Amino acid sequence: MNARILIVDDEAPIRRFLRVALEAEGYTVTEAATARQGIDRTALDTPEAVILDLGLPDADGLTLLKAIREWSDVPVLVLSVRADEAGKVAALDAGAQDYVTKPFGIQELLARLRSLLRNQITAPQGSILTIADLRIDAATRQVTKSGTPLHLTRKEFDLLWMLAAQSGRLVSHAMILKTIWGPAHTEDSQYLRVHIGHLRGKIGCDATNPTYIFTESGVGYRFRTE
Amino acid sequence: MGADFEITVTSESDDRQSNSRVTAQSPTLNRDWKGYAAAAIAVAAATALSYIAETLFPVASLSLIYMTAVIAIATRFGLGSSIAASAMGFMAYDFLFTQPRFTFYISERGEFLILTLFLAASILTGNLAARLRARVNAGHAVMERMGKLYDFSRRVAAAASFDDVVWAAVSHVATTLQCESILLTPDNTGALQVVGGFPPEDRLEIRDMSAALWCWQKSEPAGRGSGTLPAARWFFLPVRTANGPLGVIGIAYDDNHSFAPTDRRLLEALVDQIALALARIHLGEDLEEARLASETERLRTALLSSVSHDLRTPLVSIIGAAGSLAEPSKGLTEPGRTALAETILEEGERLDRYVQNLLDMTRLGHGALKPNLAATDLADLIGSARHRLRGLLRDHRVQVDLPDTLPPLKADPILTEQVIVNILDNAVKYAAPGTTIRITALLDGQSAVLSIADEGPGIPAGSIDRVFDMFYRANSGDAQRAGTGLGLAICKGLIEAQGGRIRAEASQPTGTRIIITLPTAQP
Numbered sequence: 001m002n003a004r005i006l007i008v009d010d011e012a013p014i015r016r017f018l019r020v021a022l023e024a025e026g027y028t029v030t031e032a033a034t035a036r037q038g039i040d041r042t043a044l045d046t047p048e049a050v051i052l053d054l055g056l057p058d059a060d061g062l063t064l065l066k067a068i069r070e071w072s073d074v075p076v077l078v079l080s081v082r083a084d085e086a087g088k089v090a091a092l093d094a095g096a097q098d099y100v101t102k103p104f105g106i107q108e109l110l111a112r113l114r115s116l117l118r119n120q121i122t123a124p125q126g127s128i129l130t131i132a133d134l135r136i137d138a139a140t141r142q143v144t145k146s147g148t149p150l151h152l153t154r155k156e157f158d159l160l161w162m163l164a165a166q167s168g169r170l171v172s173h174a175m176i177l178k179t180i181w182g183p184a185h186t187e188d189s190q191y192l193r194v195h196i197g198h199l200r201g202k203i204g205c206d207a208t209n210p211t212y213i214f215t216e217s218g219v220g221y222r223f224r225t226e
Numbered sequence: 227m228g229a230d231f232e233i234t235v236t237s238e239s240d241d242r243q244s245n246s247r248v249t250a251q252s253p254t255l256n257r258d259w260k261g262y263a264a265a266a267i268a269v270a271a272a273t274a275l276s277y278i279a280e281t282l283f284p285v286a287s288l289s290l291i292y293m294t295a296v297i298a299i300a301t302r303f304g305l306g307s308s309i310a311a312s313a314m315g316f317m318a319y320d321f322l323f324t325q326p327r328f329t330f331y332i333s334e335r336g337e338f339l340i341l342t343l344f345l346a347a348s349i350l351t352g353n354l355a356a357r358l359r360a361r362v363n364a365g366h367a368v369m370e371r372m373g374k375l376y377d378f379s380r381r382v383a384a385a386a387s388f389d390d391v392v393w394a395a396v397s398h399v400a401t402t403l404q405c406e407s408i409l410l411t412p413d414n415t416g417a418l419q420v421v422g423g424f425p426p427e428d429r430l431e432i433r434d435m436s437a438a439l440w441c442w443q444k445s446e447p448a449g450r451g452s453g454t455l456p457a458a459r460w461f462f463l464p465v466r467t468a469n470g471p472l473g474v475i476g477i478a479y480d481d482n483h484s485f486a487p488t489d490r491r492l493l494e495a496l497v498d499q500i501a502l503a504l505a506r507i508h509l510g511e512d513l514e515e516a517r518l519a520s521e522t523e524r525l526r527t528a529l530l531s532s533v534s535h536d537l538r539t540p541l542v543s544i545i546g547a548a549g550s551l552a553e554p555s556k557g558l559t560e561p562g563r564t565a566l567a568e569t570i571l572e573e574g575e576r577l578d579r580y581v582q583n584l585l586d587m588t589r590l591g592h593g594a595l596k597p598n599l600a601a602t603d604l605a606d607l608i609g610s611a612r613h614r615l616r617g618l619l620r621d622h623r624v625q626v627d628l629p630d631t632l633p634p635l636k637a638d639p640i641l642t643e644q645v646i647v648n649i650l651d652n653a654v655k656y657a658a659p660g661t662t663i664r665i666t667a668l669l670d671g672q673s674a675v676l677s678i679a680d681e682g683p684g685i686p687a688g689s690i691d692r693v694f695d696m697f698y699r700a701n702s703g704d705a706q707r708a709g710t711g712l713g714l715a716i717c718k719g720l721i722e723a724q725g726g727r728i729r730a731e732a733s734q735p736t737g738t739r740i741i742i743t744l745p746t747a748q749p
Contacts, residue, residue: 085640103578105571190601193634197603207605208612208626208665215610217639218598 003117004028006047008038008064009079010057018051021106022113035059035067042068049116051109052096053079054087062094069095075116079104085218092172092219099170115168115225129164131224134203134212136164145203155180156199163213168225170216196221261299261307268295269314276323288323289344292316296348300355308352316345371492374402378496382503391507392422395475395500400424402496403477403489408460410438411473411504418442418474434460434476441474449476463493465501472504528696536580540573547573579651583712586644587696590719597641597724601634601747604667604674611646618651621659627666635674636747641720645728648713649678649740657682657737674746679739684732693730693738694718714740 005027007018012033019029030045032038035056042050050068054061065076078091078099088099098112129136133146141157143150152160158180163171177186185191196213199205205212214222272295276288292315300308320330324337332338378398385391392409399407401424408423408430418439420428430438437449441462449458460476475497547566550558558566589595605628612624635642653663661681668675685693696715714730717740721728726744733739 103574193601193603193606206609206626207603208608208628209624210609210613214613215606217607217610217643 002026002028003048004030004045005113006030006032006038006041006045006050008032008035008041008050008056008061009053010034010055011053014053017106018109021110025110033057035061035064038064039067042072042074047074049113050074050076051079051113052076054091055081062090065091065094065096077109077112077116088219089172089174092170093174097169111168111225115166118168129161129167131164131167132212134164136161143203150202152199152202155195156202159195159199160203163221163223167223170220170222172220175220261303262310264303265299265307265311265314268299268311269318271295272315273318273322276319280323289319289340292319292344293348293351296352297355300352301359304359305353305356308356309349312345312348312352315348316341319344367488371488371495374398375492375495375499378402379499382499385503385507388504388507388511389422391500391503395496395503396422396424399475399477399493399496399500403493405477405479408476408478409465409473409500410442410476411465412442421473430460430476434458438462438474438476442471445471450478463497465497465504467501467505469505472501472508475500537577540577540580543573544570544577583716586716586720587712590716590723595641595720595723597638599636599638599724602637602639602642603634604628604632604676607635607637607639607643607646608665611643611650614643614647615650615654618654619663622654622657623660623662624650625662625664627664629668632667632669632674633746636745637724637726641724642744645717645720645742646678648717652713653678653680653682653738656680669746670743672746672748673743676742676744677739678742679733679737681733681737684736684738685730687732690730690732694728717742 005022007015007022007029008031009015009018010033015031015033019031022029030041030047032041035058038050038052038056041047052061052065056064061078065078068074068076073095076096078088078096079102080088080091080099081102091099097116100109100112127138129138135144137143138161141154143152143157143160159176162176162179173189173192174186176192177188181188181191196215197207200207200210200213203212207215212224214224216222269292272292276291279288279291296308296311296315299311317330320332320341321328324341325333332341378394381394381398382391385394392411396407396409399405406423406425406427408427409421410418411421413419418435420430433455434449437455437458437460440446440454441448441464444454445464445466446454447461447463448454449461450456451461460478462474462476464471465473465475477493547569551563551566551570605626608626608628612619650663657663657680663681664677664679666677666679694714694717696712718728721742721744724744726742728740728742731739731741
């Protein structure tokens, strides 16, 4: 594996345990404690992913994120605090790919990081996705569950494909609405709520005990991995 | 330049004099022109009637007809008009009906006597009738004033807040006395401030403010019509109870109208009522402050005990377990190391939930919470709450039964999910592993009713209403489970902030059921 990961966090204990955990997984880790260092290290080390804490001493993490986005599209995983959905949405809007809420389990963080890196390596276009018992064929727009064909509308298929192609990753309301309904509809989350309901019903995902599509309240949806 | 300053000589005895100046106006000497016009008309009518009476049948004394007119005028318009009517009647009778006619000359002695008696009798009866009228009027006025006073005392007694009392006071004084009114009370620093006016007014000119301050400091009337600063536009009276001064009330008229002693007595009576109402509000505020202080003290104690117990307990385990792991000991087996690591993880998560609870509580307490209401699927919220607690819910069965037709809630998804998480967390804490947690919902009119029931020991009867109190825990003492006593209090705060309701009841055959009512989104 050996991907290079940059950790930008001002808390030394957090950097330390992330370094230990990530190195144990075979990643190469570099660290930055300030926004200034964060920019320098992103430019110099060309990491394959950045783990960014939003609360930094010298500048807002969002500012750093925007600065990085001016010249780099390296995947960024944001560390945010709970009950700050507005902050999460702002970070996603500013170009972050995903977030984990502090305090987080290392397994959760590793899983997010893996999806970020995986999607970076292979962006499946026009291919076939197989996730658990679902088989999604982008070319023929056919979906089967355990071999049984499902009848999805065009929008439902687009939605399923968009979520499944980024499985394990957070897909924000705004992103889905913009991609599937068009830029004029980024505020119409009612469409999305209804379509997600229908899609869940068709692929056999109980909303009260979800197995495929997980809701991130107030932010977006996340499709299961593997 | 002369208008720029004035020198005011004040003296207390002057005040009495000015009072008598105010009262110099006599109510019985009504100089109203209407009365005289009516007197003239009445005499004219009496003359006409006398003329007809004389032609139809000769009557000994036509003076009685004039007398009737005089009495009528006296009862209606008072003494002045009645004297005028007497005089006019006398002259008309003399000129028209005594021999020789159409002169003021009186030939017969008898006629002269009758005329003189007529004049005397009409003045006398007019006077009596006018007095009667004045009495009746005074009686009416007293009734009216009593009524107004009664209305006012009812209004201020019903006023719940300081602002209500102020508004009731200024508006009532203004409408009752047909004047402008203003109320000033001391602020926190003791400086006199305008707190209300009718019509609304928030400042006074310097001269008027000086009069108000004088009135406040000396507890004496000041301003227009009084001995102190009489050039002011406003007249001020102190508002005070036996316990001390509370403020100053001012009244002002547009024109040069000076107000009658009855008006002044009415104002004084109103001011007494205002003083009582203000004193009552102050007393209420003091009591509320005392109650709040003791409530704050109770919460502080509860918080301290909660922090020392609930924050320390997980830390003890974490430090202990981490210490063992850090120590290069030979005796520690691999499963032992895993167990220690898991302890650190679980206790750390518990600490996190605790801190989150404290943060939520603080946000609720500061009113910093702004619910972001949107159409939200209840199923979705239950799903993400269960997903978040999947580790915790491992040993419990969760049964969800939602009607397919349930419309979306009008709720903040994040806050409501937090509420469901807290309730499930509580259920897991109190209900034994292997038991079932039942989540059901139904539509009740425009509201969705969500119910989460566990099979735990339930809440002791009698304290079911207290479970939403901060730091309340059903089982205190040694049987106390790990928890903060904040979870349900937060739920209540979060639900009510969204316009919903939450309550608890006993579940059958055993356990607790939490019932949440939230509005549904209207299409």
